[in-house]
Amino acid sequence: xxxxxxxxxxxxxxxxxxxxxxxxxxxxxARTFRYLNITKVGSGHADTKNIYSHVSKTMGIVxxxxxxxxxxxxxxxxxxxxxxxxxxxxxxADNLLFIYGFFLILGHCF
Numbered sequence: 001x002x003x004x005x006x007x008x009x010x011x012x013x014x015x016x017x018x019x020x021x022x023x024x025x026x027x028x029x030a031r032t033f034r035y036l037n038i039t040k041v042g043s044g045h046a047d048t049k050n051i052y053s054h055v056s057k058t059m060g061i062v063x064x065x066x067x068x069x070x071x072x073x074x075x076x077x078x079x080x081x082x083x084x085x086x087x088x089x090x091x092x093a094d095n096l097l098f099i100y101g102f103f104l105i106l107g108h109c110f
Contacts (some may be wrong), residue, residue, distance in 0.1 A: 009091055013078055014103040020074050021107020025066045026051050029059060071104050 027046040030038040034055060038046045042054030048067065052060025078100060079092045 006091075009082075009088070010096055010099070013091075013100055017074060017078075017100045017103035018107035020070070021104040021109075023070070025070065026063045029063055029066070030055060033059065067108065071101065071108075074104060075101060 024046045026048060027038055030036050030041075030046075030051060036055070038050060038055070042050045048060055048064045051063050075097055079097065082092045083089045
C-alpha cells in the first residue's frame, strides 16, 4: 500500500477510538438501572467517581470495569482486524496501539 493509505488507516482508527471513548458508560448505566440523570447528582460529572460516591459503590465498580473492558475490547478488535483480516500487522505496532488507546481515553475524558 502507498504512503497515503498507510497514514489514513491509523488516523481513521484514532478517530473511531475517540468516538468510542465518547460513549458514556456512567450515564447509560445510571439511566438504565436507577432511572436518574447522573449530571443532576453529586458533582454533576458523568464519571465513575460520581456514580461510586453518590449512587452506589457497586454500580461505581461496575462502571469502572465496563469502561476498562470497553477499551480493551476496542484495542483487541482493532488488532484482530488489522492482523487477521486486513493483513496489515505493521499498523498494530505497540506505539500505534498506545496512540489508539490515548484517543480512547481522550474521548472518554472530553
